């Protein structure tokens with residue numbers, strides 16, 4: 102099994118990816134949050150920063166593009182190819198209203214003919230037919246109804262998609278309800294391209310359940326689960342190693358959260374954001390976004406949670422985090 106780190110706008114920029122890779126193992130590939138290249142100008146300065154090789158250390162992430170026209174995709178892809186990237190991911194899953202209104206992300210799923218035309222143009226470009234870049238796709242199973250899926254599957258099957266990541270929800274779900282495993286099961290059977298599964302694998306127990314149901318799946322993309330528990334990839338690899346007898350490099354193999362390491366990771370992120378961003382507000386905004394997920398690893402403490410959420414100064418924030426770690430048993 103291979104585990105991929107999902108693209109997460111506002112969280113998994115290069116600073117987060119590099120530090121996750123430094124402190125934790127278990128992740129085969131990292132995806133960048135979506136980049137929206139324009140046909141005229143390519144990537145913005147901020148977007149370029151996220152993919153510049155010098156900012157990505159030893160990781161070569163997979164850049165993800167969010168477009169509704171082939172020119173933007175190809176312009177971005179050329180630029181990324183010249184920076185040394187080989188795989189490029191197309192976002193057909195983003196559920197945000199402002200994105201879907203522009204027929205981007207999962208908004209394009211409602212227009213099968215336009216989607217087909219976009220893929221046709223991308224997959225007939227010499228850069229793709231000549232194998233200079235590999236195009237993967239990340240998709241939801243429909244815009245308004247899972248009944249849209251069979252037609253979408255037919256379209257995807259016409260193209261040599263390097264990997265098809267399926268998040269089996271429709272746009273209207275956002276992150277509510279449950280992944281539709283019936284549709285996922287049919288997709289797994291029907292897809293001519295390799296499938297990556299994505300959605301709601303947050304713990305080792307979720308993984309075991311999923312694997313029992315879908316033993317043929319070889320690749321899983323993890324999003325919120327890895328933000329909640331950055332060790333999740335290692336834990337799942339450990340299950341694999343136990344069950345298959347194959348050992349892969351794990352930076353840590355004992356059970357239970359490694360609070361000391363989580364603290365070091367947190368502090369390194371906090372420091373890096375402090376150096377990169379201007380103003381406490383921006384740093385705190387980033388850190389609070391993380392805590393919205395990471396908090397589940399800590400003993401339930403609504404008071405401390407609130408103090409983190411409400412902090413407006415770095416010192417207030419740090420004090421609350423210190424207490425949270427202390428309550429969890431770190432530093433005692």
Ligand SMILES: Cc1cc2nc3c(=O)[nH]c(=O)nc-3n(C[C@H](O)[C@H](O)[C@H](O)COP(=O)(O)O)c2cc1C
Pocket residue numbers: 107108109110111112133134135165192194195239268299300301302322323324325326
């Ligand atoms: C805060 C946040 C930001 C996200 N940003 C992106 C993104 O930039 N591109 C994308 O394809 N999906 C994005 N997603 C969706 C995730 O990649 C993933 O598909 C989703 O969280 C479901 O997987 P999970 O249940 O493992 O978290 C985002 C999700 C969240 C919660």
